[in-house]
Amino acid sequence: MARYVMKRIVYMVITLFIIATVTFFLMKLLPGSPLQNQEKLTPEQRQIILEKYGLNDPVPVQYVRYLGNLLKGDLGVSFQYDNRPVTELIGERIGPSAQLGFQAIVFGTVVGLLLGIFAAIRHNTWGDYTATVISVLGISIPSFVLAGFLQYFIGVKLQWLPVAFWEGFEYTILPTLALSVSVIANIARFMRTEMLEVLSSDYILTARAKGISNAAVIVRHAIRNSLIPIITILGPMIVNLMTGTLVIENIFAVPGLGEQFVRSISLNDYPVIMGTTLFYSALLILAIFIVDILYGVVDPRIRLAGGNK
Amino acid sequence: MEKILEVKDLHISFDIHAGEVQAVRGVSFDLYKGETLAIVGESGSGKSVTSKALMRLLPTPPSRIKQGEILFEGKDLAKLSDKEMQNIRGAKISMIFQDPMTSLNPTMTIGKQVMEAILKHQEISKEEARKRAVELLQLVGIKNAEMRMKQYPHQFSGGMRQRVVIAIALACNPKILIADEPTTALDVTIQAQILELMKDIQKKLGMSIIFITHDLGVVANMADRVAVMYAGKIVEIGTVDEIFYNPKHPYTWGLLASMPSLDHKDMELYSIPGTPPDLLNPPKGDAFAPRNPYALKIDYELEPPMFKVSDTHYAATWLLHENAPKVEPPQIVRDRVAKFAQIVARKGGGSRG
Numbered sequence A: 001m002a003r004y005v006m007k008r009i010v011y012m013v014i015t016l017f018i019i020a021t022v023t024f025f026l027m028k029l030l031p032g033s034p035l036q037n038q039e040k041l042t043p044e045q046r047q048i049i050l051e052k053y054g055l056n057d058p059v060p061v062q063y064v065r066y067l068g069n070l071l072k073g074d075l076g077v078s079f080q081y082d083n084r085p086v087t088e089l090i091g092e093r094i095g096p097s098a099q100l101g102f103q104a105i106v107f108g109t110v111v112g113l114l115l116g117i118f119a120a121i122r123h124n125t126w127g128d129y130t131a132t133v134i135s136v137l138g139i140s141i142p143s144f145v146l147a148g149f150l151q152y153f154i155g156v157k158l159q160w161l162p163v164a165f166w167e168g169f170e171y172t173i174l175p176t177l178a179l180s181v182s183v184i185a186n187i188a189r190f191m192r193t194e195m196l197e198v199l200s201s202d203y204i205l206t207a208r209a210k211g212i213s214n215a216a217v218i219v220r221h222a223i224r225n226s227l228i229p230i231i232t233i234l235g236p237m238i239v240n241l242m243t244g245t246l247v248i249e250n251i252f253a254v255p256g257l258g259e260q261f262v263r264s265i266s267l268n269d270y271p272v273i274m275g276t277t278l279f280y281s282a283l284l285i286l287a288i289f290i291v292d293i294l295y296g297v298v299d300p301r302i303r304l305a306g307g308n309k
Numbered sequence B: 001m002e003k004i005l006e007v008k009d010l011h012i013s014f015d016i017h018a019g020e021v022q023a024v025r026g027v028s029f030d031l032y033k034g035e036t037l038a039i040v041g042e043s044g045s046g047k048s049v050t051s052k053a054l055m056r057l058l059p060t061p062p063s064r065i066k067q068g069e070i071l072f073e074g075k076d077l078a079k080l081s082d083k084e085m086q087n088i089r090g091a092k093i094s095m096i097f098q099d100p101m102t103s104l105n106p107t108m109t110i111g112k113q114v115m116e117a118i119l120k121h122q123e124i125s126k127e128e129a130r131k132r133a134v135e136l137l138q139l140v141g142i143k144n145a146e147m148r149m150k151q152y153p154h155q156f157s158g159g160m161r162q163r164v165v166i167a168i169a170l171a172c173n174p175k176i177l178i179a180d181e182p183t184t185a186l187d188v189t190i191q192a193q194i195l196e197l198m199k200d201i202q203k204k205l206g207m208s209i210i211f212i213t214h215d216l217g218v219v220a221n222m223a224d225r226v227a228v229m230y231a232g233k234i235v236e237i238g239t240v241d242e243i244f245y246n247p248k249h250p251y252t253w254g255l256l257a258s259m260p261s262l263d264h265k266d267m268e269l270y271s272i273p274g275t276p277p278d279l280l281n282p283p284k285g286d287a288f289a290p291r292n293p294y295a296l297k298i299d300y301e302l303e304p305p306m307f308k309v310s311d312t313h314y315a316a317t318w319l320l321h322e323n324a325p326k327v328e329p330p331q332i333v334r335d336r337v338a339k340f341a342q343i344v345a346r347k348g349g350g351s352r353g
């Protein structure tokens, strides 16, 4: 197990290195310049500014310097936000994004699981069909459409919850809902399929043949075994959620990482773009790593295959 | 002998989109205390559906018990509520299934899976249940039972898993053990060990066994009586000796002829021509008639009743009617019957208990 973890960590570092390299060179290919109002600058002024940020050096030099800084945990300074370090900018903005993502994952997973289990137990009845329709809708409706819908009906019409901004828990509810719908839908659909498969397996028959109640069969035998494959989709789900936050934070004017990321792209703020991309990638790689470890914890077959024999 | 279970005219159907699959079409048999009744027949003949119905393990829908009674200890199991049935399942009647590789929960320890059955039906503490589980594992021949309790199914071989499944089934000393092709998925040597174990345990605990198989070879050394099933019906039933030495139904002849050979120089393997009927639209008359070289005209018109051969031996074929032409079993079957007799004579054993 320890060897497996070490190996995975090495791979994670290599992956991050590749992502850092790719983003760096892609950045060089971006059209436009980070300088605003360039027309008003004299060529000399432009030179001074480019010099100051090291943008005049040959690309390989810039690349090596960038990697060196990266190793020290330095993501550079922003071109736009008063030369503030990118790490500081990310640190300031991560709070709302993390809260939103966390709430959406937890709420979405719990509701999705319940919906999936319900549909499987009620297989081929109205309960099942309703749950299936809900998850198909949830998968096919983009979160920004849903966000607008929620803002209009719950925020504007009914005035139950604030339409936008970030000033307390009630402000988090609508964006969380908008984000979690796709989580609910995906998890419900997956859980339903898994549960149906598990419920038709031989060991469920063995369990029922013991005379234990239907509830005990479902709780003790069916749910745990259905959950194992669910863990694998949590990785991609988190990716989904992260890209989702980019849009949702903008719609609900949440002062999060995503909102800042989108802004930095429109401003050609290279260090912020690269820093945030790397940060997202690192989170993602970490999430996938944790998911894999979790898989081993839940499934004894994998736990042993990896380690003490 | 004391009757422990009485199945009367059991009909089971599955309602599917295409219509009604009549999987079991009037099965009746008795099970006596301490005996082993084998149910044999080709795949699809309704053996599993019948046995699951006794345990009420068939999902409803799509299945339903259309008609018939399953009498056990003065109650009709076909009419019990789910709750009442749960108290019988695993306690008084237990079941083991075909594939030990898939019939244990892969994420639960062996110990927990055995203890679960004990704790459901007995008012004892966890610790006592644990002790009892260890004893059960020892009873079915699992060594290091204490240590094995903490392991998961994937750490057991197929044969060992089937022993665990048997231990679970025995958790509450059931009166009836139903085994649905318990050795079909195992290789020959392991198969022999499991069969030996089942006989051994039956001797110790004295329960009745319903042993389902498509392999007549296994039946000869396991069963006291044999019921032969075809297309959802029992077509012949009798003691092992009656079925092996004096088979009356052409389908039983076919099964005997298609048994893998007992002697060294293998005879050509026979198989019954044709395929079983579609139970969505069961044919008129005798369902076996189209595959039966001895079929009479009446077979296509009218279903044969059970004709009595002896007090314990019945067969549903018009050939037993007094007006029917006298027909001998085919040569290959007569050869085999003679061979069985030889083997038994050599072993010096006649009829069995």
Ligand SMILES: Nc1ncnc2c1ncn2[C@@H]1O[C@H](COP(=O)(O)OP(=O)(O)O)[C@@H](O)[C@H]1O
Pocket: B014, B016, B021, B023, B041, B042, B043, B044, B045, B046, B047, B048, B049, B050, B062, B279
């Ligand atoms: N869930 C089901 N839905 C429809 N038909 C079924 C179902 N289960 C079994 N059957 C039908 O019942 C018949 C008997 O099956 P089974 O009892 O499994 O045969 P076997 O003798 O091989 O154990 C088969 O024709 C099969 O197609």
Ligand SMILES: [Mg+2]
Pocket: B047, B048, B049, B180, B181
């Ligand atoms: Mg079967």
